[in-house]
Amino acid sequence: MSxxxxxxxxxxxxxxxxxxxxxxxxxxxxxxxxxxxxEDQINFDLGRKAGVARTYNSIGFVKYLLGSHDEALSHFQRSVELTKECHGEDCDKLLVVPYGNLAWLHYNRKDYEECKSYLDQLKEIKEKYPPDSTSVPYPEVLGEKGWTFLKFSRKYYETAKECFRKALELEPENGEWNSGYAIALYRTEIERSNPTDSPTIKQLRRAIDMNPDDDVLKVLLGLRLTTYKKYNEAESLVEKALENSPEHPHVIRYVGMFFRHQGSVDRAIALLKRALERVHDSSFIHHQLALSYKKKNISLYRAGSHHSKSAEIQRVRNQCIYHLEMATTLKPSFILAMCELALQYGENRDFSKAEEQFQATFQVAKEQNDACQLVTFCYAEFQKYSMRCESLAIKHYIQCLKMGPDTSEGRRSAGHLKRIAEKRISRNPKDAEAFGILGFIHKEKGEKRQAIECYEKALSYEDNEEYLSNLCDLRLSLQ
Structure with a gap:
């Protein structure tokens, strides 16, 4: 080719x-x-050819990324076949994405005639259905793009939300785009103080009205309503979803999560085990089972004598560790499960294994540039509760707080540091380091005058260049 x-x-x-x-x-x-x-999604959506066609498209791209170009071709072609079966002659705009994938794949395979054939077909579709704007794709394309981003990685959730929002501007009554937008909001929205102000709850209700048979949406609404203590409506939705879809793994896993949050741990475990029978290779379900066993162990500790229940506690912890090991084996980049596994090794007093797991988790987080603050926080917890090393716990809580004071991990680190400092001051009112810690917390939160007061107290008990430097910077910033 020239x-x-x-x-x-x-x-x-x-x-x-x-x-x-x-x-x-x-x-x-x-x-x-x-x-x-x-691939699991295809099994769940067998009655919905449109969803299956879209999933084959995504599988084809993953196969391409894995280097299996022949399998990629087969899946892209299957997507086209199902789209035509499902929509007949009125499917041109739904073929834009699979035709585009096929054009790219044939180009990369140096099959330029086939590539040109698909480019020509795409040109015909564009001439037949002139888009409203050169910068805004068809709503069918925006919808598929949204679902793709939603499935691919949590890093793309915000982009997925924007795709569905734009699709709904063009087709506000489309049930699929309303469902996608509801799920994207559920995964990205920061909680409001009032449920009536929650865009997620409003959108979930709208999506359920348009998709009354979608039991996953009902469970998600139930989970979100519990945040606002709307327990009766939440439980009613969850029970209906479970009654309608007792074998659907996605429904079961979210229902299991719901019952765990409600304290019905044994019921959650039973449901999640049932889901696991249908989907053997689900890292998500293994992780949810591990969290359920973790909560059960906490209940056993709180119920009474640890010694009389030590065998049961160990059995439950072993189950927790087993499911975490399965989750991280199935998904080696599952940082949340990796952190929890390291903490459970620490609880099990297998400190070398815990340290090794933490180092591996730090490495994955750095490579992905994701969740580094979470790993740092968990490592601080490990030092505080398993290793009983307050100095290293303080070091890593401080590091975590520096990464972002307004995140969940940042706020929790600040809380731990404050309690450590106040406890030390109650034992020794002249503990300079404790006042320095309080000064640092106030500084990171932007509370400059309180920070100055704490650093002044720290310096009155100990000469320290770091405290003096921070104090000078804070005073200058107030001038």
């Missing part, structure tokens, strides 16, 4: 809307785990 022809193809291909142009980075997800989830 350089002129190559420029022609590349120019046309880069203008397409498909998985190859959506900047989906394989570094942002665990491809094997993603593939397992997408």
């Amino acid at each position: 350089s002129t022809q190559d420029i022609f193809f590349k120019t046309k291909l880069l203008q397409l809307e498909c998985h190859f142009t959506w900047a989906l980075r394989k570094e942002d997800t665990d491809l094997t785990d993603l593939l397992n989830r997408l």
Whole structure:
């Protein structure tokens, strides 16, 4: 191929809307785990050809990223077949994404005639259905893009939300886009103080009205309502969802999460085990089971004598560790489960294993540039509660707070540091380091005058260059 022809193809291909142009980075997800989830999705959605067609499209792209180009071709073609079966002649706009994927795949396979064939078909679709704007794709494309981002990685949840929002501006009554927007909001929205102000609750209700048979949406609404203590409505929704879809693993796993939050741990465990019988390779379900066993252990501790129940406590902890090990084996980049596994090793007094697990987790977090603050917080917890090393716990709580005072981990670190400092001051009112810790907390929160007061007290008991430097900076900032 001449350089002129190559420029022609590349120019046309880069203008397409498909998985190859959506900047989906394989570094942002665990491809094997993603593939397992997408293949499970096909089994769950067998009665919904539109959803299955979309899933085949995503599987094809994952296969391409894994280097299986022949399998990628087969899945893209299956997506086209199902789309045509489902929508008949009125499916042109739904073929934009799979045709784009096929054009890119044939180009990468140096099959330029086939590539040009799909480019020509896409040109015909565009001429037949001129888009309203050159910068805004068809709503069908925006919808598929939203579902793709939602499945691919949590790093793309905000982008998924924006895709569904734009699709709904063009087609506000579309049930699929309303469902996608509700799920994207559920995964991204910060809680409001009042449920009537919650965009997630409003959108979930709207999506359920438009998709009354979608029991996953009902459970998600139930979970969100518990945040606002709307327990009666939440339980009614969850019970209905479970009654309607007693074998659907997605419904069961969220119902299990609901019962765990409500304190019905044994019921949660039974449901999640049932879901695991249907989906053997679900890292999510293994993680949820581990959290349920963890909560059961906490209940056993609180119920009375640890010695009389030590065998039961150990049995439950072993179950927790087993499911965490399964979750991290199935999804080696599952940072939340990796952190929990390291903490459970610490609880089990297997300190070398815990330290090794933490170092591996730090490495994954750095490589992914994701959840570093969470890992730092968990490591501080490990030092405080398992290793009983207050100095290292303080060091890592401080490091965690520096990463962001307004996050959950930042706020919890500040709380731990405050309690440590106040306890030390109650024992020794002239503890300079304790006042320095309080000064640091106030400084990170932007409470400058309180920080100055604490650093002044610290300096009155001990000469310290760091305290003096912080004090000078704070005074200058107030001038």
